[in-house]
Amino acid sequence: MKTRKLFVSAFMLAMACLSYSQQDKPAIIEDFKPSSKNQPGQEYPQVNSQGYARFRIVAPEAESVVVSLGPGGTKGGTPLSKAEDGSWMGTTAGPLDEGFHYYRITVDKGTFNDPGTMTFYGSTRLESGIEVPAHDQDFYALKNVPHGKVQQVLFPSPSTNTCRRAFVYTPPDYEKDRKKRYPVLYLQHGWGEDETAWTNQGHANLIMDNLIAEGKVRPFIIVMTYGMTNDIKMGGLKNFDIKPFQTVLLDELIPYIDANFRTLANQPNRAMAGLSMGGMETRTITLARPDVFSHYALLSGGTYSPDDIKDKSKVKLIFLSCGSFENPDGVRKAAAALKEAGINAVSYVSEGTRHEFQTWRRSLKELAPLLFRDQK
Amino acid sequence: MKTRKLFVSAFMLAMACLSYSQQDKPAIIEDFKPSSKNQPGQEYPQVNSQGYARFRIVAPEAESVVVSLGPGGTKGGTPLSKAEDGSWMGTTAGPLDEGFHYYRITVDKGTFNDPGTMTFYGSTRLESGIEVPAHDQDFYALKNVPHGKVQQVLFPSPSTNTCRRAFVYTPPDYEKDRKKRYPVLYLQHGWGEDETAWTNQGHANLIMDNLIAEGKVRPFIIVMTYGMTNDIKMGGLKNFDIKPFQTVLLDELIPYIDANFRTLANQPNRAMAGLSMGGMETRTITLARPDVFSHYALLSGGTYSPDDIKDKSKVKLIFLSCGSFENPDGVRKAAAALKEAGINAVSYVSEGTRHEFQTWRRSLKELAPLLFRDQK
Numbered sequence: 001m002k003t004r005k006l007f008v009s010a011f012m013l014a015m016a017c018l019s020y021s022q023q024d025k026p027a028i029i030e031d032f033k034p035s036s037k038n039q040p041g042q043e044y045p046q047v048n049s050q051g052y053a054r055f056r057i058v059a060p061e062a063e064s065v066v067v068s069l070g071p072g073g074t075k076g077g078t079p080l081s082k083a084e085d086g087s088w089m090g091t092t093a094g095p096l097d098e099g100f101h102y103y104r105i106t107v108d109k110g111t112f113n114d115p116g117t118m119t120f121y122g123s124t125r126l127e128s129g130i131e132v133p134a135h136d137q138d139f140y141a142l143k144n145v146p147h148g149k150v151q152q153v154l155f156p157s158p159s160t161n162t163c164r165r166a167f168v169y170t171p172p173d174y175e176k177d178r179k180k181r182y183p184v185l186y187l188q189h190g191w192g193e194d195e196t197a198w199t200n201q202g203h204a205n206l207i208m209d210n211l212i213a214e215g216k217v218r219p220f221i222i223v224m225t226y227g228m229t230n231d232i233k234m235g236g237l238k239n240f241d242i243k244p245f246q247t248v249l250l251d252e253l254i255p256y257i258d259a260n261f262r263t264l265a266n267q268p269n270r271a272m273a274g275l276s277m278g279g280m281e282t283r284t285i286t287l288a289r290p291d292v293f294s295h296y297a298l299l300s301g302g303t304y305s306p307d308d309i310k311d312k313s314k315v316k317l318i319f320l321s322c323g324s325f326e327n328p329d330g331v332r333k334a335a336a337a338l339k340e341a342g343i344n345a346v347s348y349v350s351e352g353t354r355h356e357f358q359t360w361r362r363s364l365k366e367l368a369p370l371l372f373r374d375q376k
Numbered sequence: 377m378k379t380r381k382l383f384v385s386a387f388m389l390a391m392a393c394l395s396y397s398q399q400d401k402p403a404i405i406e407d408f409k410p411s412s413k414n415q416p417g418q419e420y421p422q423v424n425s426q427g428y429a430r431f432r433i434v435a436p437e438a439e440s441v442v443v444s445l446g447p448g449g450t451k452g453g454t455p456l457s458k459a460e461d462g463s464w465m466g467t468t469a470g471p472l473d474e475g476f477h478y479y480r481i482t483v484d485k486g487t488f489n490d491p492g493t494m495t496f497y498g499s500t501r502l503e504s505g506i507e508v509p510a511h512d513q514d515f516y517a518l519k520n521v522p523h524g525k526v527q528q529v530l531f532p533s534p535s536t537n538t539c540r541r542a543f544v545y546t547p548p549d550y551e552k553d554r555k556k557r558y559p560v561l562y563l564q565h566g567w568g569e570d571e572t573a574w575t576n577q578g579h580a581n582l583i584m585d586n587l588i589a590e591g592k593v594r595p596f597i598i599v600m601t602y603g604m605t606n607d608i609k610m611g612g613l614k615n616f617d618i619k620p621f622q623t624v625l626l627d628e629l630i631p632y633i634d635a636n637f638r639t640l641a642n643q644p645n646r647a648m649a650g651l652s653m654g655g656m657e658t659r660t661i662t663l664a665r666p667d668v669f670s671h672y673a674l675l676s677g678g679t680y681s682p683d684d685i686k687d688k689s690k691v692k693l694i695f696l697s698c699g700s701f702e703n704p705d706g707v708r709k710a711a712a713a714l715k716e717a718g719i720n721a722v723s724y725v726s727e728g729t730r731h732e733f734q735t736w737r738r739s740l741k742e743l744a745p746l747l748f749r750d751q752k
Contacts, residue, residue, distance in 0.1 A: 039501055039502060040500065040606070041500065042501075057486060058485075058486050058487070059483060059484050059485060059486025060484070060485045060486070061439055061440070061484035061485045061486075062438070062483070062484040062485075062486060063437055063439075063484075064437070107435060107438070107483050107484065107486060107488070108435050108436070108437035108438040108439075108483065108484060109435060109436045109437045109438075110433060110434050110435025110436065110437075110438060110483060111434070111491060112483070112488040112489070112491055113488070113489060113491070115487060115488055115489070115501065115502075118502065119495050119502060124416065124417065125415055125418075125491065126415060126491075126494065126495060142530070142538070142539055143539075144532060144539065147529070147530035147531075147539060149527045149528060149529050149544075150527065150528040151525045151526065151527040151528070152525060152526040152527070152528075152575075152581075153523070153525050154518070154523035155523075156520060162518070163518055163519075163520065163523060168525075175636050175637070178554055199528075205528075209530075230416070230417075260551050261551070
């Protein structure tokens with residue numbers, strides 16, 4: 001239960017934090033450019049080289065327009081003011097952290113999305129998104145390298161009486177040698193998100209394409225499905241029942257993937273990772289079924305203690321990560337304790353980030369090269 | 377040029393039409409249910425068994441909220457009224473046509489999407505969408521049948537100096553026999569839409585899965601990419617230059633698909649189809665390059681005349697369709713003239729629909745069984 005509490009606390013803390021620092025306020029540099037998450041041709045929102053975000057909403061007869069950043073709009077508001085052309089404009093009070101941020105706008109106390117941006121499923125609804133260019137954005141950029149495919153599959157799920165959706169990343173060389181088989185990483189989103197998050201917000205496919213092009217990882221398949229996390233309200237984790245998802249994942253999805261993709265269908269070649277509440281799912285399921293997964297990763301999603309691991313010989317890797325503004329000491333200490341106990345554990349702390357996707361993009365980049373290195 | 381004018385007129389007519397009939401107004405039956413295009417758990421918008429749509433928007437301090445149906449909100453407005461709970465509610469003045477409709481909401485003269493629905497790329501922006509259950513909706517329903525995959529590929533495009541996105545449908549048996557090769561249909565969206573339209577709005581993958589399960593089609597691959605149609609404003613078709621898209625399609629995408637999928641990479645096994653402006657693209661490209669495609673289909677996208685076809689022996693099928701509220705006589709007459717001239721031409725008119733996706737879903741269902749029947 002301690003881990004659950006830790007997870008909830010970290011999550012709540014992240015919610016409550018402002019995502020920009022209000023301590024130092026340098027003069028705003030007027031080099032704003034459209035965010036890379038805008039819809040085609042849309043000029044706003046914009047971001048400048050310091051990380052300030054500027055918004056523009058057209059609603060000539062509105063009385064008030066406010067931008068709220070963070071999942072569910074929990075990270076403070078930026079009220080917009082009426083400009084001369086009748087639009088509403090405003091700039092954040094400080095620079096935002098690098099990377100992707102959810103947001104929403106409130107128009108006369110109604111909640112809407114910014115018509116300028118693409119939408120991203122978070123907080124159990126489609127949200128607006130803005131991207132603050134990161135100093136290390138190259139690792140998830142769309143480059144002229146061989147690209148893997150992201151496939152939507154619909155797999156039969158008798159336990160939920162429907163066909164469920166998953167996205168499957170196959171590496172660029174998947175079609176080249178049709179006899180080759182691959183290890184598989186099952187990769188879970190967080191609370192409020194769904195199976196689209198890791199590619200849309202996380203760019204998991206581009207991260208893999210780039211790492212593979214640089215020869216830094218052994219190519220593997222990634223499977224992303226809905227973790228059924230959103231039936232609970234935030235903070236109500238004790239009411240979350242892992243069983244329905246565990247059944248879907250272990251009894252339905254894994255057999256489907258092994259039957260329909262060229263996988264190495266055994267425990268040494270299967271990993272599970274998850275961010276935030278997906279980390280809690282990963283932790284629960286890997287501990288309950290050590291015969292299924294050999295590599296475990298929790299991204300801003302709690303920790304394992306040595307006592308959790310019943311049979312150390314079955315665990316090839318435990319990876320723990322978070323943003324430096326989350327709980328870096330907890331993550332580092334947990335990894336050290338695991339190592340002390342003879343388990344191959346690695347911790348990673350993403351510098352200058354919080355409970356947001358830049359932490360998890362970087363975590364995937366650090367995790368991927370460690371997966372399946374010694375397996376056949 | 378005649379075809380272009382016809383296309384533009386049909387398009388404009390569709391824009392101008394109200395999508396509901398205001399002549400007969402039976403009493404509204406209070407059996408409203410959430411639209412199938414709603415975000416998970418969202419109660420509104422709703423549709424009743426007669427096809428009336430009811431909307432609910434929360435914006436307590438707004439002065440006016442209006443729902444506008446049709447692409448770009450061109451099909452008439454439904455003003456909402458303030459309900460007792462402070463939300464804005466309203467019901468369409470009449471029943472909507474069966475099938476999918478784009479819409480948007482106007483809050484205090486600002487244009488937003490309904491936070492209740494998923495979003496769909498149309499009119500060069502993400503739009504709200506609502507689904508009126510059709511009497512024949514079974515053919516695009518998610519059923520417990522074997523499902524094909526929809527794959528996102530990123531293909532190199534030197535001519536546009538980037539990697540471009542396409543979606544590729546592979547039939548359910550694609551992974552079963554790894555030596556089998558398949559014919560390919562290149563399927564284009566309309567103006568304002570993009571490469572996501574045929575699966576998100578059109579359910580092309582489910583239509584194929586269901587037809588294949590019933591043994592009604594020879595399984596084939598479908599490739600959907602962005603037709604670069606949205607650089608022009610509506611009606612400015614004469615400024616549209618097909619060349620950039622033709623280069624991407626013929627010199628970049630087709631070679632990529634033939635190299636990365638198990639295709640039958642020859643003219644007899646290649647079809648091109650498009651809806652609305654995608655039909656105009658299909659017409660132009662198939663006539664310019666009869667060596668590439670053997671099956672042509674225009675869905676609410678103009679017609680061919682016998683004089684257009686230089687070498688009849690190269691054309692295996694011409695398929696022309698539209699909604700019964702569009703230009704059914706034009707489509708039927710054009711197909712008859714082609715048949716008269718010895719070309720295998722088929723027309724199809726979707727009963728009770730306009731320039732909208734229900735017409736195109738049905739057109740794909742009628743077209744698919746006719747494709748690649750006699751080829752090896």
